[in-house]
Amino acid sequence: xxxxxxxxxxxxxxxxxxxxxxxxxxxxxxxxxxxxxxxxxxxxxxxxxxxxxxxxxxxxxxxxxxxxxxxxxxxxxxxxxxxxxxxxxxxxxxxxxxxxxxxxxxxxxxxxxxxx
Numbered sequence: 001x002x003x004x005x006x007x008x009x010x011x012x013x014x015x016x017x018x019x020x021x022x023x024x025x026x027x028x029x030x031x032x033x034x035x036x037x038x039x040x041x042x043x044x045x046x047x048x049x050x051x052x053x054x055x056x057x058x059x060x061x062x063x064x065x066x067x068x069x070x071x072x073x074x075x076x077x078x079x080x081x082x083x084x085x086x087x088x089x090x091x092x093x094x095x096x097x098x099x100x101x102x103x104x105x106x107x108x109x110x111x112x113x114x115x116x
Contacts (some may be wrong), residue, residue: 007102007110010034010038010072010073011073011075011100011102013032013034013040014032014033014034014040014073014074014075014102015032015075015077015102015104015108015110016108017030017032017040017042017075018030018031018032018042018055018075018076018077018104019077019104019106019108020042021042021043021044021055021077022044022055022077022078022106023106024044025044027044027045027047027055028045028055028078028079029044029045029054029055029056029076029077029078029080030042030043030044030045030055030076030077030078031043031044031054031055031056031058031059031074031075031076031077032059032074032075033056033059033060033063033068033071033073033074033075033091033094033095034071034072034073034074035063035068035069035070035071035072036068036069036070036071036072037068038072039063039066039068041059041060041062041063041066041068042059042062043055043056043058043059043061043062044058045058046058054076054084054086054087055076055077055078056074056076056083056087056090056091056101057086057087057090059074060074060090060091060093060094061090063094064094068094070094070095070096071091071094071095071096071099072095072099073095073099073100073101073102074091074095074099074100074101074102074116075101075102075103075104075110076101076102076103076104077104077105077106077108078103078104078105078106079105079106080103082103082112082114083101083103083112083114087101088101088114088116089116091116092116095116096116097115097116098115098116099115099116100113100114100115100116101113101114101115101116
């Protein structure tokens, strides 16, 4: 468990953005990623009849679609206890195997940090 106040300010920012996306859109998950230039991409869970994407995969897709070439970090806010393998793979595809993924609860407290 990591105190949110002990986080780097840029990591705290993506947790806050992910939390806001979840709350604003009323979706199960919110996510945010930061690219190598410091730009952030924020998304919520996508659930359509023909398309289902986690918030984290959606945020990674938004970064790619916007021209991001690498990721520095990712955050997901959810009630889940872990980050799925598919989500980690998406972060790893763009950011590399050492990219940190912060997992926070709905209250914004980071419960876990894993490497993609």
